[in-house]
Amino acid sequence: MLLHFTKMHGLGNDFMVVDMVTQSVRLPTDKIRRLADRQFGVGFDQLLIVEPPTDPDMDFRYRIFNADGSEVEQCGNGARCFAKFVRDKKLIGRDTIHVQTAGGNIELNILANGEVSVDMGVPRLVPEDIPFRAQEQRPTYDLRIDGEEYEVSAVSMGNPHAVLQVDDVNRAPVERLGSVIEQHKRFPKRCNVGFMQVLDKAEINLRVFERGVGETLACGTGACAAVVAGQLQGLLGDDVRVNLPGGTLNIHWPGEGHSVIMTGTASRVFEGQTRL
């Protein structure tokens, strides 16, 4: 059968978006992996599925699969693309969209300039909610790797993140350390790993090694997690520009107990169809 899809990206974090409101297909893990392959398939960091909601208060259900086929709880860049997708496909007529995800409900707002602002919900900082193995909640934790201690923050934006501060993102060991921390036993569901360089209270540079993918050009939840981690350490203010390899996101967080608001672009690349 033919599967219709849209290729999209948020700052170079790229997606295959599939409308499962108007078509119905089964996509088992091995098929997702094959579609994700950049040589033999369509190629993407994440597959995004648009489904009817199971919660009557929500407009859609948004499901997310990493390139390795694992289903995950949240995707920030994907959420902005999701908003543009359902609007462009006329699956909804409103600019404010309520979406159910495995990581919690989120609100998407399409702005007059075409950018999308997402209420990503309240970050979870209690270790067992992340999940992260620790006795008590702290702004940073010492993580032991190959006999060395690394200071990391642990934050859930629906999905788990570790954030490390570095002097220069261009020289950070993103691949080497990212792949080890992603699998660290203190993160029982694995994690995304952010390397954050603080420029001043309102601007950071960030690279993210994503769980189930590897380093991507941008990670929306990673940007939110980095700002939360930086603010909890007193390094950042409420509004922060986050420069990622693929572009810039604006993150607003008024502090503990409040939602994180992420604003940025969403781009359509092409429409496609593939035989399954």
Ligand SMILES: N[C@@H](CCC[C@H](N)C(=O)O)C(=O)O
């Ligand atoms: N690219 C994303 C995050 C996608 C999920 C992540 N790899 C995970 O496993 O949690 C974003 O923009 O947030």
